[in-house]
Amino acid sequence: MKLLVSHASPYARKCRITAIEKGIEGIEEVHVNPVDEPEKLNHINPLGKIPCLIYGEGKTLFDSPVICAYFDSIGDGPQLMAESGPKHWAMRRHEAMIDGILDSALGLVHEFRKPPEKHYDMWINRWGCAIDRSLSQLNNELDQIQGEISTAQIGLGAAIGYLNFRLSKKHWLEPYPELSAWYEEFSNRPSMRQTEPQ
Ligand SMILES: N[C@@H](CCC(=O)N[C@@H](CS)C(=O)NCC(=O)O)C(=O)O
Known part of the structure; x- marks a missing residue:
């Protein structure tokens, strides 16, 4: 899995904290500047924003709540969002x-x-x-x-x-x-x- 992030992005930080708390390993963090490097981002998220996740066979997710929910569903750590x-x-x-x-x-x-x-x-x-x-x-x-x-x-x-x-x-x-x-x-x-x- 690849997570497109920037070091200061609080949205990306939510995803990174979630991954750690869920015990998910092997995430490659790719640092992207959304303004200066649109060629790395816009084909994954047409909104041109980080964080974005690339997982499986080229599947992608974006918007931090969605990525956090995905990590919550696959990780072994404690359930982070009440299910219903x-x-x-x-x-x-x-x-x-x-x-x-x-x-x-x-x-x-x-x-x-x-x-x-x-x-x-x-x-x-x-x-x-x-x-x-x-x-x-x-x-x-x-x-x-x-x-x-x-x-x-x-x-x-x-x-x-x-x-x-x-x-x-x-x-x-x-x-x-x-x-x-x-x-x-x-x-x-x-x-x-x-x-x-x-
Ligand atoms: N709703 C999005 C917001 C993401 C966002 O605004 N990320 C900023 C970086 S902190 C960004 O990529 N900005 C570039 C832009 O707005 O063009 C989320 O929760 O992931």
Whole structure:
């Protein structure tokens, strides 16, 4: 199997953490810059985004939730997503919220790469508020997330890691001491340490 990644991509990190937690070995990580190397990517994912997985006889998957679900289905490690029922939908909801934090964070990162006079303050404010509201809600719902390792925990670890890595001027977790304590402990897992963005 080949996983197309970049070292800093939080979406790719979710997949890499999941693979480690599921005990899946032999994944070749291929580093791709989606903007500069479209020839390596666009025939696999027409959206031109990483992560992408190539498995079996040239079969491909993309979008991190899909790749994580595939790894969950083939690995020997603990089940990461409840298979059905209310727990499944509650976790899918958390997964969507956490992926949305990443989408907003990426929007901010791209915006801050522009010269200040080109910043679009309305979007900066909108994305920042979306992240804050989601972190607040996840903090309030931490009792549903804590416990056994899960898809939600992995996504949350990758998302907070990304905020700390790329948007560290703001102390995102300061208002949320419980979430902060959870992250401190979770980030000590070998899967988190092995996938730290450089
Ligand atoms: N929804 C996708 C988002 C993936 C994504 O946005 N990846 C970024 C890298 S962190 C990318 O490839 N961006 C290139 C682009 O947007 O053209 C997922 O969950 O995998």
